[in-house]
Amino acid sequence: MVPSKESVQSAAYSDCTVSLQIGSVCCALKCKDASEYDLAKRLYRDFLTEQPADLTLELEMTSRLKPDDVSEALPETIFTHENGNRFRTSSQIISGRYDLANRIISITAEKSLGDPDMEFNYINRLISLAYYSACKVKYDGNPPAMLVHACGIIRHGKAIAFAGPSDTGKSTIARLCGDQHGEVLNDEMVLISRPDQSGNGISAQSAPIISDISPRCNKAAPLHCILLLKRGDRTVVHNIDKAEAYLRFMRQIITPVYIGQKSGRAVYTLMADFSSEVIDAIPIYELEFNLDGEALWQVVAELE
Amino acid sequence: MNDDERGRMMTVGRIVQAEDVIWRRIGDEIVVIKDDGLATHVLNKTAAFIWEMCDGKCGIDEITSRLCERFDVSFDEASTDVREIIEKLIELGIMNQIEETAGG
Numbered sequence: 001m002v003p004s005k006e007s008v009q010s011a012a013y014s015d016c017t018v019s020l021q022i023g024s025v026c027c028a029l030k031c032k033d034a035s036e037y038d039l040a041k042r043l044y045r046d047f048l049t050e051q052p053a054d055l056t057l058e059l060e061m062t063s064r065l066k067p068d069d070v071s072e073a074l075p076e077t078i079f080t081h082e083n084g085n086r087f088r089t090s091s092q093i094i095s096g097r098y099d100l101a102n103r104i105i106s107i108t109a110e111k112s113l114g115d116p117d118m119e120f121n122y123i124n125r126l127i128s129l130a131y132y133s134a135c136k137v138k139y140d141g142n143p144p145a146m147l148v149h150a151c152g153i154i155r156h157g158k159a160i161a162f163a164g165p166s167d168t169g170k171s172t173i174a175r176l177c178g179d180q181h182g183e184v185l186n187d188e189m190v191l192i193s194r195p196d197q198s199g200n201g202i203s204a205q206s207a208p209i210i211s212d213i214s215p216r217c218n219k220a221a222p223l224h225c226i227l228l229l230k231r232g233d234r235t236v237v238h239n240i241d242k243a244e245a246y247l248r249f250m251r252q253i254i255t256p257v258y259i260g261q262k263s264g265r266a267v268y269t270l271m272a273d274f275s276s277e278v279i280d281a282i283p284i285y286e287l288e289f290n291l292d293g294e295a296l297w298q299v300v301a302e303l304e
Numbered sequence: 305m306n307d308d309e310r311g312r313m314m315t316v317g318r319i320v321q322a323e324d325v326i327w328r329r330i331g332d333e334i335v336v337i338k339d340d341g342l343a344t345h346v347l348n349k350t351a352a353f354i355w356e357m358c359d360g361k362c363g364i365d366e367i368t369s370r371l372c373e374r375f376d377v378s379f380d381e382a383s384t385d386v387r388e389i390i391e392k393l394i395e396l397g398i399m400n401q402i403e404e405t406a407g408g
Contacts (some may be wrong), residue, residue, distance in 0.1 A: 243333040243346045255341075265326065265339040272326050272337060279330070 020208050021049040021218065022127065023145045023191045025134035028053035036061050039114045043123075046218045047208040055134040057126075058106040065093065067112035074119055085260060094122060098259045103137050105130065105259055120210040124188065127208055128254050136258040141266075145193040145205065146274050147254035150226075152185030152204045153177055156304065159204035159221040161190055162287065163252040164229030169289045174213045176293035181300075187213045189254060192223060194277050202281050225283045225303055228252075232288035235295035237303065245284040250275040317401045319367070319390055320360035325398050327355070336398050345396060350375070351389050358399055364390065 018029045018040045026049055031037040036059060041048065065073070073091035081087050088095035096107040113123055128147050135143035150163035151170035160182075162173050174187030185206035193203045205220035227237070228248045240248075253271050257263050278284075285303070289296065321327070327336045334352040336345045347355050353374060357367045364386060371382045393399035 241333075242331040243335050246328070246330045246335055247344055247346070263341065265324070268326050268337055268339050268341050271341075272328050272335075276328050276330070 018044065019049050019051060019053055020044050020047045020127075021051065022047070022131045022134070022207055023193075023205055025054045025131060025138055026051040027130045027134055028056045030056055030058045032060050036111075043114060043210055044208045046206075053103075054138045055103045055105065055130060057130055058104060060106070060108045061111040061114075062108055063111050065110055065112075067115060070110050070112045071119075074122065077122065079125065081260065081262070087259065089122070094126065098133070100133060100137060100258070100260065105133060124209050128189070129257070129259050131207070132256045133258040135256075136261075141258065142270070143256055144196070145191040145203075146256055146271075147189045147207060147209075148192045148249075149188070149252040149254060150190050150192075151187040152190035152206065153182040154185060154219065154221045155182035155224075155300070157221060158224035158304075159185065159190075160224055160300065160303075161192065161204050161226045162229055163226055163249060165252070168229035168231055169291055170229065171211070171213050172291050173289075173296065176296060181297050183217065183219070184213070185217065185219060187211050192278065194274060195281055202278060223282055225285065226278070227285055227287035227300075230286055230288050231290070233290055234288060235290050235292050235299055236288050237299050238286040238288060240284070240286045242279060245286075246275050246279050248286075249278060249284060317403060318360055318363050319358040320400050320402055321355065321358050322398050322400055329356075338398070343396075345398060347393075350385060351393070354386060354389050355393070355399075358390075358393075360402060 016031045016034065016037045018031065018037060020027045020029060029040050031040055070093055073093060077089045077091040077093060079087060079089055085099060086097045093110045093113065094107065096105060098105040107126065131147065132143060135141065148161065148163055149165065150161040151173050152159055152161050162170055164170060171187045174184045177184050185204060186209050188211040189207055189209045191205040191207045193205070195202055202223045203220050204223045206218055226249060228245065250271050253274065255263055255267060256270050257267055324339045325336050326339055327334055329352065332349045332352065334347040334355050336347065353371060354367055357370055368379060368383045368386045371386060372379055390399065394401060
């Protein structure tokens with residue numbers, strides 16, 4: 001049977017659209033051509049879904065700059081909002097416009113940002129913006145889970161989040177995990193849920209966040225505890241004051257701004273409430289960590 | 305403002321939390337966050353008690369009396385603590401004094 005013209009067009013459109021599951025929201029990534037589509041499918045293979053999209057990202061990849069120029073520009077690059085509904089990065093490697101009423105964000109990005117040897121921070125930043133924007137349209141800006149700067153590991157059916165800024169050992173922990181100590185959710189960011197209305201507990205879930213180490217599995221598990229990482233001369237767990245835990249955890253939340261929103265009172269109120277809910281429900285400790293694997297799994301086992 | 309004027313103002317003025325802060329009670333302490341997210345402050349048990357009293361309705365004397373009841377300390381002792389803490393919170397920009405004169 002020869003397909004009608006309409007059904008052929010529909011198939012072509014569908015073929016270039018990848019739908020990503022990010023926690024409980026779905027973002028459709030609409031690509032301009034097959035190579036972009038292949039790249040997106042490869043990068044996010046474990047997060048593809050058939051669910052209807054809460055938000056559509058129209059993606060156009062350009063090659064205006066050489067990869068070396070992009071690489072050089074990245075450290076200085078910051079996101080800025082322009083007047084109206086437009087945004088861009090200072091180095092012009094990403095730009096776009098948004099129409100949240102119609103659930104669409106159009107993004108133009110340098111193609112080399114998807115290269116394996118490129119820093120993925122800006123693609124990850126776009127994913128976090130897309131996630132919080134989808135939460136804006138689906139949950140009226142009240143995300144049921146937040147992205148947290150942490151390495152998440154599932155052990156014995158429960159998740160442990162090792163939260164901390166860069167260079168505190170998150171990727172090292174993922175590397176040390178191997179196959180025998182647990183399953184890595186992600187070594188850069190994980191989604192941590194709030195307790196739901198029926199009182200179910202907090203869970204940690206992987207998100208389509210790209211890093212060199214994470215296997216990009218899409219799994220979730222009840223959150224057992226949070227360990228706030230601090231580099232030290234030994235590997236040992238410390239109890240910490242609740243207010244200190246609250247603040248240190250809050251600083252690891254990826255700021256829940258949706259596209260077009262300026263960070264401010266509403267955003268910090270969300271973060272403050274989320275941190276309160278988490279520290280009331282989940283034990284939080286400080287993990288002084290000297291990058292020693294044997295000591296690490298020993299102290300983790302003592303917490304289980 | 306000299307010390308006498310300052311003392312008089314602090315006695316009669318009502319104290320109110322700054323509008324541009326978010327705060328949460330965490331156990332015995334209170335965490336105050338400026339809403340630009342750049343500054344955070346942790347208030348200990350005594351400062352937290354005073355903070356919660358500073359709703360714009362109470363003056364220093366009333367806060368001091370309540371502190372005496374709560375922590376079983378003398379009025380003079382509590383008064384010094386309350387003034388010092390409130391001065392510090394005002395200095396940090398997280399609390400304001402509603403200016404009133406004695407007759408006002």
